[in-house]
Amino acid sequence: MLDPLITSKTRIRLLVKFFSNPHTKAYLREIAEEFGESTNSVRVELNRLSEAKLLRSQPDGRTIKYSANEQHPLFPDIRKIISKFLGLDQIAQNIVSKLGEVDRALVIGDYAKGIDSGTIELVIVGESVDMNLLAELTAKAEKLIKRKIQPQVMARAAYEAAREGNAEMFRHPILVYSVEQ
Known part of the structure; x- marks a missing residue:
């Protein structure tokens, strides 16, 4: 692209x-x-x-x-272009927003480090997430963005505990969806 x-x-x-x-x-x-x-x-x-x-x-x-350089006037625009290039906007639009009670979705792992490995590790934080629908939407999004998506669903409490216990896993994640947005 x-x-x-x-x-x-x-x-x-x-x-x-x-x-x-x-x-x-x-x-x-x-x-x-x-x-x-x-x-x-x-x-x-x-x-x-x-x-x-x-x-x-x-x-x-x-x-x-x-x-x-986050102070550069084009920084927000380039960031949006890169997000679209990686397909992160499609993940938020096509997967997360349709799943149910999702508080936030984060990309962790290689993509969060800026490495295009071909696999997007997606952490979905929320309650009552429809796993069958998640599998269906993930497959559709993978075809659309031509990348593998590895989703992981966590309850709010489990996410908070994991974030505190495994700092490396959640070091500088990319937030792709939040109910506060």
Whole structure:
């Protein structure tokens, strides 16, 4: 979807990494290793995005740590585009809103870290969720967004306990639905 608009695959992957979850911070070598690309090709794109002020670069010893520039005027728009690219808007619209008493839905795991692994880990927090309908809607959404969705339903109390007990699992999740929205 973004390929005709942004010709560099590395640039697309960097935008997904940093704009799908603005809490993401990463170093050049870490990104190159994650993407399976040379440090030079990643460096070129990091420099372009930094020069455009879309990314912040902060010296950290002998390395530079990169993160999304949340103060950039285009930040909200790019974030929405990335969300649509990943299909997160479709998940909220086609799955969560039809399930029953859902308090919130969060994306955790690789996608929350900005890694397009092909599998979206979705945590649905609520009571009385129709599991048969969830399976049906998940299958439809997977075809629509061309990604595997791995849903996990949790009661409110179980979610709060898990969030407190497993900080890594719920570190910087992406909120795709909330009754407060």
